[in-house]
Amino acid sequence: MTKSLPNVRGTVTRNKDLGGLTWLRVGGPADVLFQPADVEDLAAFLSGLPTEVPVFPMGVGSNLIVRDGGVRGVVIRLGRGFNGIDIDSDRVTAGAAALDAHVARKAAEAGLDLTFLRTIPGSIGGAVRMNAGCYGSYTGDVFESAEVVLRDGTRATLSASDLNFAYRSTTLPEGAVMVSATFKAPNGDPEELTARMEAQLAKRDETQPTKDRTAGSTFRNPAGFSSTGREDDTHDLKAWKVIDNAGMRGATRGGAVMNTMHSNFLTNAGGATAADLEDLGEEVRKAVYAQSGITLQWEIMRVGERDAPKAAKKQ
Numbered sequence: 001m002t003k004s005l006p007n008v009r010g011t012v013t014r015n016k017d018l019g020g021l022t023w024l025r026v027g028g029p030a031d032v033l034f035q036p037a038d039v040e041d042l043a044a045f046l047s048g049l050p051t052e053v054p055v056f057p058m059g060v061g062s063n064l065i066v067r068d069g070g071v072r073g074v075v076i077r078l079g080r081g082f083n084g085i086d087i088d089s090d091r092v093t094a095g096a097a098a099l100d101a102h103v104a105r106k107a108a109e110a111g112l113d114l115t116f117l118r119t120i121p122g123s124i125g126g127a128v129r130m131n132a133g134c135y136g137s138y139t140g141d142v143f144e145s146a147e148v149v150l151r152d153g154t155r156a157t158l159s160a161s162d163l164n165f166a167y168r169s170t171t172l173p174e175g176a177v178m179v180s181a182t183f184k185a186p187n188g189d190p191e192e193l194t195a196r197m198e199a200q201l202a203k204r205d206e207t208q209p210t211k212d213r214t215a216g217s218t219f220r221n222p223a224g225f226s227s228t229g230r231e232d233d234t235h236d237l238k239a240w241k242v243i244d245n246a247g248m249r250g251a252t253r254g255g256a257v258m259n260t261m262h263s264n265f266l267t268n269a270g271g272a273t274a275a276d277l278e279d280l281g282e283e284v285r286k287a288v289y290a291q292s293g294i295t296l297q298w299e300i301m302r303v304g305e306r307d308a309p310k311a312a313k314k315q
Contacts, residue, residue, distance in 0.1 A: 006048030010036040018066045018075065018304075021058070023121070024215050024266075026274040027066025028308060030056075030075040038081045039149065039179050046177070047153025049074065055151060056303060057177045060099070062122035063130065063216050068274045069305030076177055078125070084180075087112065091144065093182040096125030100132070108193035112185035114142065118197040119204045121216050125178045130299075131165045133226050135200065140165030142183040151175030168220050168299055209261045213268040218258075218281060219243075219296040239296060240264040243284055246291040253280035266300065278302055 005012060016033035019026050036042035046055070054073030058064070082097040087110045094103045104118035116137035120127060131140045143165065146158045150173060163170040172178065204210060223237035235241045240263045243249060249263035255272030258280065259265040266277055285296045 005032065006045045008034070008036065008045050009038075009041045010034060010045075016075070018058075018061075018071065021077070022061030022064050022066055022215070024061075024065060024213055024268050024272075024274075024277060026068070026268060026272060026277060028068050028070030028274075028304060030071045030073075032074045034074055034076050035079055036076065036081075039147075039155070042076070042078075042177060042179070043149050043153045043155060045153075046149055046151060046175075051152075055175045055177070057125065059097070059123045059126040060121075061215075063126060063300055065215065065274050065277055065300055065302045067278070067302065067304035067306050069307045069309065071304040072309070078177070078179070082179055083123075090185055090187065091182055092185055093180055094124045095180050096123060096128075096178045098124050100124060100127050104197060107185055108188070108190055108197065111187055111190050111193070113188040113193055114183060114185050115188075115193055115197050115200065119200050124181055128163070128178060128181050129170055129172050130168050131170055132168075136226070138165070138226070139183075140170075142185055144182045144184045146178050146181040148173070148176045148178045167224050167226075207262060209259045209265050209267065212259060212261075212265070214259065214265045215300045217264050217299050218266040219264060219285075220299045222294050222296065237294075238264075242288050242292055242294050242296070246284070246287040248284045248287050251280065251284065251287075253283065256280040258284060274304075275306060 013033045015029045017029045056071055056075050058075050058077045078097040082095040084095045085098055085103055085106045086093045092107050092112060100117040100120045100122055103124060104114045107114040116135050120132045127139045128146055131138050143160050148156055148158055150156055219239040221239050243263040248258055250260045251258045254276030255268060255270050256276040257267050257269045259267045266281055288294055288296050
């Protein structure tokens with residue numbers, strides 16, 4: 001890792017532990033954590049950062065396993081200055097660090113329907129990158145554009161066609177940091193939208209382990225779509241169903257467990273390492289494939305190295 005970094009107005013922290021910044025509370029340190037003051041600060045930093053230094057944009061850590069060896073290069077985490085929400089007619093522009101739930105509530109107050117975001121953990125940057133969705137609605141359905149800072153420090157506006165939205169994926173350029181996104185939202189009655197979100201929250205709390213240490217859904221649904229929330233929604237190709245069929249609900253490894261309330265929630269039940277969690281996930285994938293021939297795809301992002309870098313040998 002380079003010893004010389006660009007001058008910034010934000011905060012640079014070397015050898016920063018990332019475990020405390022993730023919902024699963026596991027993982028090693030980043031060589032460097034950079035928290036920019038604003039977009040200009042971010043652009044200047046990336047422009048001055050040597051091109052060989054890898055960059056990883058990190059949200060609030062709600063859908064992330066940082067491996068025990070930590071992350072080489074620079075981790076960029078947006079905070080204040082990147083969480084504003086602006087509403088103009090039927091368009092909602094939110095900073096990448098704005099929480100999904102907050103955006104949904106502010107939009108509802110203005111009579112705009114982004115209610116599907118209310119129960120999705122994390123921030124807008126992650127929601128766009130992963131095309132987050134539930135109840136039959138996806139971020140890509142309402143997405144209009146995103147403002148990003150590319151790896152070389154230049155700023156760009158990306159459209160939906162640039163991102164190629166698909167189930168739980170987009171093609172955001174490597175090393176690009178999203179700073180805001182604009183959505184075109186359907187109109188709705190504020191009271192009805194609020195009531196719908198309250199009902200969705202109640203249903204989530206009844207069916208998901210919201211009080212446990214998880215990172216949301218572990219694997220993508222083999223069906224290729226999220227829950228619709230409809231009465232006729234089928235479950236045969238839902239991740240939790242194929243995990244159950246393989247007998248892996250409640251499976252454990254170290255401090256990791258496949259949650260007994262919802263088997264597609266990988267959980268740190270206490271003292272788990274990142275390796276415990278990832279290895280249990282791989283055990284589940286093998287068991288599901290052996291039982292059904294289905295290869296589960298990770299929905300949780302996993303980054304970093306399993307082992308800490310070896311100390312340089314003395315000359």
